Amino acid sequence: xxxxxxxxRWRAGTxxxxxxxxxxxxxxxxxxxxxxxxxxxxxxxxxxxxxxxWLGAISGELREGGEALLVMSDDIKVPCRITxxxxxxxxAVTWSHPGEPPSAAEIRLREDGEGTVLELEHARLRxxxxxxxxxxxxxxxxxxxxxxxxxxxxxxxxxxxQRTLEPLWSAQLN
Numbered sequence: 001x002x003x004x005x006x007x008x009r010w011r012a013g014t015x016x017x018x019x020x021x022x023x024x025x026x027x028x029x030x031x032x033x034x035x036x037x038x039x040x041x042x043x044x045x046x047x048x049x050x051x052x053x054w055l056g057a058i059s060g061e062l063r064e065g066g067e068a069l070l071v072m073s074d075d076i077k078v079p080c081r082i083t084x085x086x087x088x089x090x091x092a093v094t095w096s097h098p099g100e101p102p103s104a105a106e107i108r109l110r111e112d113g114e115g116t117v118l119e120l121e122h123a124r125l126r127x128x129x130x131x132x133x134x135x136x137x138x139x140x141x142x143x144x145x146x147x148x149x150x151x152x153x154x155x156x157x158x159x160x161x162q163r164t165l166e167p168l169w170s171a172q173l174n
Contacts (some may be wrong), residue, residue, distance in 0.1 A: 007156070010145045011165070014138060018130045018172035025103075026130040027123045032141050036148045038109045038116040042088030044147055045107065054143035054153040068093070080105075095122070100129060127173070134169035135162060 010032065017029040034041055044050045048058045056076075060068035064085040070078045077098065084092035084106070092106035103124040110117050120141070122133050139161040143153035 007142055007161075007164075010142055011138070011168075014141070016134060016138070016168060016172055018134060018169070020127075021123060023124075025124045026127050027121060028125060028130050028134045028137065029119070029121050030134070030138060030141070031117055031119045032145070033112060033115050033117050034145060034148055035115045037114075038088045038111050040148065041109055041116045041118060041144075042091075044144055045091060046087070050147065054147045055140055101126065131166065131169045131173060134172065135165035138165050138169070 013033055015029075015031045017027075019027050019029070021027050044054070046058075046062060048062075051058050056070050056072035058068060058070055060066060060080075062068055062082070062085075064082055066082045068080045068082060070080055072078065079096045080093040082091070082093050083104075084090050088109055090106065090108050092104065095103045095105045097103070101124065103122060105122045106120070108119045108121075110119075118141070120137055122137065125133055139156070139158060142156055142161065146153045146156060
């Protein structure tokens with residue numbers, strides 16, 4: 001299977017939603033199934049040596065109540081506070097992306113046969129940021145899928161992902 005076919009298959013199995021939260025903010029929700037046990041998916045999110053390969057460099061107190069820093073690029077450094085850490089089921093953080101109001105991100109994992117369903121929710125977003133978070137997170141979930149499959153997450157082109165995913169997420173605001 002080609003990389004494009006794999007990404008098309010992952011994306012076809014992804015649910016996408018942007019909703020208003022009633023308080024002036026928006027919530028991005030998505031889910032995707034991975035052919036890996038929950039413990040492996042959890043480890044890919046929380047082990048700094050694995051996370052750096054698909055998400056970014058993570059440092060700090062990686063425990064509930066801890067302060068952490070996610071460095072996604074030279075320009076994007078996101079301070080986080082871990083509000084829930086329930087391995088291997090739930091991880092929630094407050095998120096302070098530079099230039100944006102604070103928001104909250106959460107992943108939930110549940111076993112599904114021999115795989116795992118990952119649900120991601122990012123709340124308290126401005127409407128004009130929600131679409132970008134949607135396709136940005138989905139690009140990261142593609143990279144996670146590549147890592148879990150033993151492929152190279154860096155082989156995924158951000159420009160191609162943005163071109164493909166932005167219309168899918170823009171349609172969620174209509």
